[in-house]
Amino acid sequence: MQTLLIILNVEIMNFELFSLLQDIPQGQLFVLTDSHTKEHCLPIFADFIGEIPYHLLTLEAGEKSKNLSSVQVIWDFLLKHRATREAILVNLGGGMITDLGGFAAATYMRGIRFVNIPTTLLAMVDASSGGKTGFDYQGVKNMIGTFTPPMATLIDPIFLRTLPAEELLSGFAEMLKHALIASQEEWIKLLQLAQDELPQAQFAEALFTTGALQASIAIKEKVVAQDPREAGLRHILNFGHTVGHAIESAALENFELRIKNFELSPSHGYCVLWGMVAEVYLSVVKLGCPREVLQQLTQVMLQYYGRPQCNCRQREQLIQRMYQDKKNSANKTPNFTLLRAVGDPVINQHLSEEDINEALEYLFSL
Numbered sequence: 001m002q003t004l005l006i007i008l009n010v011e012i013m014n015f016e017l018f019s020l021l022q023d024i025p026q027g028q029l030f031v032l033t034d035s036h037t038k039e040h041c042l043p044i045f046a047d048f049i050g051e052i053p054y055h056l057l058t059l060e061a062g063e064k065s066k067n068l069s070s071v072q073v074i075w076d077f078l079l080k081h082r083a084t085r086e087a088i089l090v091n092l093g094g095g096m097i098t099d100l101g102g103f104a105a106a107t108y109m110r111g112i113r114f115v116n117i118p119t120t121l122l123a124m125v126d127a128s129s130g131g132k133t134g135f136d137y138q139g140v141k142n143m144i145g146t147f148t149p150p151m152a153t154l155i156d157p158i159f160l161r162t163l164p165a166e167e168l169l170s171g172f173a174e175m176l177k178h179a180l181i182a183s184q185e186e187w188i189k190l191l192q193l194a195q196d197e198l199p200q201a202q203f204a205e206a207l208f209t210t211g212a213l214q215a216s217i218a219i220k221e222k223v224v225a226q227d228p229r230e231a232g233l234r235h236i237l238n239f240g241h242t243v244g245h246a247i248e249s250a251a252l253e254n255f256e257l258r259i260k261n262f263e264l265s266p267s268h269g270y271c272v273l274w275g276m277v278a279e280v281y282l283s284v285v286k287l288g289c290p291r292e293v294l295q296q297l298t299q300v301m302l303q304y305y306g307r308p309q310c311n312c313r314q315r316e317q318l319i320q321r322m323y324q325d326k327k328n329s330a331n332k333t334p335n336f337t338l339l340r341a342v343g344d345p346v347i348n349q350h351l352s353e354e355d356i357n358e359a360l361e362y363l364f365s366l
């Protein structure tokens, strides 16, 4: 494993970036953004690096860009500007950019170095660390990819100021997931934070000043350090994702999932939040997880994330999508990570379609 730096301070980030990038040969610094981060985050990055020249590639923002054609566009960009094995690709953006850029870098010339600078809360707490790279294929999220750690992940909360409320909520869902799999103490802290700060403009600031952001990153880092290639334990980070990914893939394909307040596809974190509601329901029914946890999560959902709606036929289609989940084994029903209690996750729970349907019924009846 290469060095992974997690920097949570603007001055240190400035310094680290500078020393990381200083020794690159002329013309070998490449920067990948999307159309949003080009506008809102690239000026901050450009200030950090000062006079160091770089080649810039910008992709259309949004999950729809996370495909093989975009990977080819990145390879072509590197090739056109004669990137060598000494090159560094800086991925400046959310999870779509860090996953895609990471994959392109991991495969170009059998691998060049890359640095992730996540600009969304979701990417800060999840996508930018842990070494997963990849893209969506044949309607399945992250179907093709590698485990390749970045040479560094540089996190600066300054970028949180550029985010709309929906993006903050999307990332907050992954933080709730980390708390649910890690400890009752973190879970209660986040519920309190949601209660006190979520409607306020200073929510982004509070994530950092209360230490909640740092704690969430540390939970993921600890799991990844023990199981970097997801042989077993790392499946706990997939809590909420068996149902969540099915909803997200379906929504991406214009599946008629009626979701209040969403004209476009809901973002990943919202789907994970809804997935967690269904999977906590299953945890209560199958493993005796305290019902109070389901009530607390349902309350957060209703207050901040809204209700997805879906009819019986669509529920059946969602279940079929769960068979494409990467945790599955051949000839088995979909595989879930469930909770015996907060902080006590259990992997490899194969559940019947009847059980899954019951959980979806709960979710879609709220």
Ligand code: GLY
Residues within 6 Å of the ligand: 126, 127, 129, 130, 132, 234, 237, 238
């Ligand atoms: N997002 C889950 C993981 O990195 O394993």
